[in-house]
Amino acid sequence: MGLVKRIGNEIIFVRAVLRSLKRLKEIGRDTTHTFSDTIEALAEEKPDNIAIYFEDRKLTYREYNAEANRYARWAKGQGLGRGSVVALMMENRPEYLIAWLGIIKAGATAALINTNLIKGPLAHSLNISTANHVVLGAELAEHYFSAADQLERPMTVWATGGAIRDAQDLDAALAQQSSERLPADLRKDVTQDDDALFIYTSGTTGNPKAARIPHVRLRSMMGAFSAGANATEKDRMYVVLPLYHSAGGVCAVGTTLTVGGSVILQRKFSATHFWDDIVKYKATLFQYIGELCRYLLNTEKHPKERKHKIRLAVGNGLRPEIWTAFQKRFRIPRILEFYGATEGNVGLMNFDGTPGAIGRIPGWAKAKFNVEIVKFDIENEQPLRGPDGFCMRAAPGEAGEAIGKIIDDPKRPTGRFDGYAKKEETEKKILRDVFEKGDVWFRTGDLLRQDKLGYFYFVDRIGDTFRWKGENVATSEVAEAISVFPGVKEANVYGVHVPGADGRAGMASIVAENGKLDLEKFRAQMLKELPEYAVPVFLRIQPEIEVTGTFKHRKVELVKEGFDPSVISEPIFFNCPVQKKYVPVDQHLYGRICAGEIRL
Incomplete structure (x- = not known):
């Protein structure tokens, strides 16, 4: 890498980190502010800005906030509030974002249920949520009833988008609620440490786990992506990833919804219609998963694939072998690859777009971050420990497990590890006595390597x-x-x-x-x-x-x-x-x- 380019990359890194630190400092300053407050403020300050585009519909911030107010009043009417959980099963559409915003406005927690689950895995997700109420999109009724006989407790089903047998009519109930501003004391006891969401792990190796997303973590994730993308109210984020997962439902939507910009929702990803939508809605950003990029590359040339207003693609899993081809073919000015897990405290971003890298921490900035890579025993699937009993840092270029020091400091909310709904699952992800007696670290479960310039590269999942x-x-x-x-x-x-x-x-x-x-x-x-x-x-x-x-x-x-x-x-x-x-x-x-x- 040439000297000029290295200096340029350092400048990009510093500017991006300073934006992120400023945003995180603001988040840590007010312990009662939640995402609900952010939307309520935007509804006052930028009421006519479009918050959500969906098919032929548009919702302004005024409308988005008002509809969520109906949900909040409905939730309160069911006796739901701080400490309560409502399960949410619905495909991508505006009502999804309205529903969970309304639930957290009431001080309750929304458990975002994977829409692909049926039978046992679905019952497991609902059981561990502790929810007694489920908001169910009519399109998923068959999924829900495939698991109903395996539920550990009776659940009140609230149907939306169509009638469902043996279910309450949520749309009728919401129509009876006022959309006016909520009382100031509605969630007076809720703090940033209370859970806003439960988001489930993908379940690639077993049953999903419900990761706790407190309000402070929700705002930190959204703020980090908004700062990393340098988003403004003029940006429009195209979202085809499922809203039940953190990539689409938190990081992507939070990039623009925290600054008065727009999200463009689609029910599902379609390689055929992707570029038509990007051009139609004048998207400036889109969120990807690596395989999504591969699918697009495997399609025939589209007449609009280079006639768009995209300035940045943000996501994770874009593999090195297709990175340059993807960026060049579709004329993507900048790619912001990131690394992180829904529940984890290790977050990395590749601000300068070096192909293949998932993030970077230069040596001079290392003390500001909580990330280390330790030597790893593949056969026993455990970090290696030296004669003194402590873990050993991996050498530059050596693959090892990435770990993040768990820090309980309001000024550094990204160092938290809030764990899962089940405490025994939380303990499995914690590594103790790592470099000194008593220190506590989060295990990512991923093998990474870092080069001498500080760039991180993904190697593999442990297992x-x-x-x-x-x-x-x-x-x-x-x-x-x-x-x-x-x-x-x-x-x-x-x-x-x-x-x-x-x-x-x-x-x-x-x-x-x-x-x-x-x-x-x-x-x-x-x-x-x-x-x-x-x-x-x-x-x-x-x-x-x-x-x-x-x-x-x-x-x-x-x-x-x-x-x-x-x-x-x-x-x-x-x-x-x-x-x-x-x-x-x-x-x-x-x-x-x-x-x-x-x-x-």
Whole structure:
């Protein structure tokens, strides 16, 4: 990196951090101010600014606030307030943002339920929410009733957007409520430490956990993104990510709704209609997840894909192998990649747009941040400790677990770790006696590395990285190599158990164009791009890859099914060390591999 560019990046970093610190200082100053107060102030100061665009509808800040007031009065009428929880199940639309704003206006907590869940996982999410009332969009009635018989307590169902059997009519109840300004003492006992939201983890490896989002954390997350994007009331943020998750429902909407700007909501992501919407609504910002960018790159050229007003794309998971191609093809002036978790206290932002980096903390600024990377034992999935019993910092370029020091300081709200609704889940994420006796750190569960210039790079999720032939295999790095091979649309990499073999053998589930892959060229390319131990031992060709609502690849079922052709109907191939090519796995070959007749 040239000297001029390095100086420019330092200036960008300093300016962005100063904006963020100023915003966080404002948040820490008033312990009673909540997001409700922010919207109420904007409804007074900028009443005619458009808060929400949705299809052919527009809601001004005056209207957004007024409709939320109806919800708050309804909640109070049900005896709900501080300490109460209301579950919210609804697809993306303005009523979603109105509902949870109204609930927190009343001092209660909104539990944002994943709209993709059914049966047991849905019942689990509702059970741990402690809610006795659920606001249910009519479009999700079938989902809810698939889980109703597994609920631990009876729930009062309030239907909106259509009639639902055995449910109260919420729309009628809201119509009876006043939209006028709420009494000043309505939430007089609510502080920033009270919970505003429960947001659930994605559940890629088990049942979701309900992460606590107190008012101070909600405002900190929104403020950090608004400052990072340098957002103003002239900005319009396009949101296709689900509102039940923090990426779309907090970070994206908070970027503009905290400064009087607009959010443009869509029910779901559509690669076909993406650029039409961006141009139609004159979006200046959009929030991405890495796979969303990959889907857009895989579509045919769109006549409007470069005729937009986008000044910044903000998100996470944009992989290095498609970063530059994505930015260049769609004429994106600036990309703001970030790293963080809904419940975590480690937050990073790549302010200068260095491709592939998820954030940066230069050495001279290290003392201002609570982030460290520690050496990690892949097999035991625990940080390594030295002879003195303390953890050891990873060297520059070395992968290790990212951890964040837990700080209970109103002036540094980002250092908090508020945990989950269930206390036992909270304790699992805490690491104690890390560098000195008595210190307490949050475990991200992610392997990162940091270079000498301070840039952080994502390596893998702990549990995804596996050992094979005595080496650590990072699934994300293998997936990157596979994804750029011609004809590959998506790749999901994981480790599978092979009887008698140490560690786990690499396997890749691949979505290929027309369901076909040139296996000879693919193998040659993998041997060229990857160490031999990282080249997938097994391949599985699938028509599509199962993802969560936030486009994260699900691996649990794939790992369970392994490479057994008796339970998998799709083609499976084995990288045969004898024939030196990928060969089809049938029941006979599967038996030979499991019996140890073929050395891996």
